[in-house]
Amino acid sequence: MSEKYKIPTATIIKTRSQDQKPWDVEAEICVAGAGISGIAAALEAAKLGRKVILVDGLPALGGQAVNSIIGTFCGLFAHGTDRYQFTHGIVDEILDDLGRTGDLFYRKGPGWTTVFYDEIALSRWIEKKVCAAGIEVIVGAVIRDVEFEDRRIRGLNIATRYGDVRVKANGFVDATGDAVLSWLAGLPCREPADGPIYGTQMIVLEGVDESHMPTREEIGERLLKKAKDYGVMREDGLAFFFEGRGTVALNMSHIETPLEPLAASRIGLEGKSQADNAASFLRGEFPKAFDKTRVRAYGLPGVRQTRWITGSYHLVEADIRAGTKFDDAVARTGWGFEIHDKPEGIYWENFEDGHVHYVPLRSMTPRDADNLVAAGRCIDADVAALSSVRVMGPCMAMGAAAAHALDLAGDGSVHQIDLASLRNRLKDNLESTTKRSEV
């Protein structure tokens, strides 16, 4: 310790002022929710030259893609032999940048290619891009009230641990996953009618002996026989093996994800026990591969489908099957129905090779609001249709589309924008059939 060093001892006394006002912030476009849909929306809006504010209740960016450790991008490529890429923009940048640093693994299945990513690398990618784009960020910021008047959201009232904030903007993207803006504005929202859609507590194990890694089919067969012996409720769980890293992300639990604060908190804790049981199953049944594994990380509880908007169009199962190409289509994918409506397993239905289906802008725009566009897992669809379009590929396309719709609407209404201009701006995500060599 230098002799000159003087231990700090002085303090000052402060008392909270009685008339403390919220911090006022203003932007052209406010994006609520910093998951993969909100990040795509915010970056696209910034690229369009808009002043953007990005708000999230978590203290970090990336939503579930980062913080729930989803671990795999699905719905990015066409199904079958001609696996061209459905969505570009932010997707190209992520695949290029994380590919260069070895943070991706392309899993080529018989019909599909999905992309495993390192969630820490994605998290830093998002943070750096958001900073570079000059986006104002408010994290740890729970939106608890919406000012809604004359068909327009005027402002959001937000609670943070450091005080309240009021955000004003001309246009708003609801990328909260739970349709928070619509709900708080008093607009009608949907919930699943026939019981919950289950979420999952993701968990990452490290230290896998790769030379003994069982196949997906071997794990599947053993789960069917032995899941109950280990207290694993779900009999069709998946282990996403990141080759070369010795890690697996386990998607092996089913937890309810109620929209009620006490139950939601309790279930968050219970989910970890289910995930631990899944790890015990792997260690017990495949010791050569998993004996030395440790838990590297538990994600935040993964939430699939809770509450979503009522839009100007309700996307339905038949649209997905038929591949209806709407006039106002803004996103496409070929991902199947993936419905998590039973504790013990999922309903999965694959489409034929080359199948493409679309998301129309109308299913992202609440009928009674002119400056609000939803993106991601809270758009208007039936339970089956949403189970397909909520994967991250189309989520990113919807985020970009939300930014363009609000940009085109300006002070007017998102219900009255020029659709030819919108289609032109989004043509890469609707028409391009370029392929990546890795796929």
Ligand SMILES: Cc1cc2nc3c(=O)[nH]c(=O)nc-3n(C[C@H](O)[C@H](O)[C@H](O)COP(=O)(O)OP(=O)(O)OC[C@H]3O[C@@H](n4cnc5c(N)ncnc54)[C@H](O)[C@@H]3O)c2cc1C
């Ligand atoms: C366990 C699990 C596994 C999955 N597996 C895959 C997969 O392998 N591949 C794939 O592509 N997709 C997968 N999905 C689907 C996909 O991950 C999600 O649908 C997608 O990430 C949703 O992104 P989002 O941006 O719409 O919402 P989210 O990522 O949920 O982001 C919403 C954000 O809004 C914030 N928010 C919510 N309410 C408030 C509020 N009141 N105030 C402030 N902020 C708020 C939240 O904090 C959150 O950050 C999976 C989903 C789950 C749950």
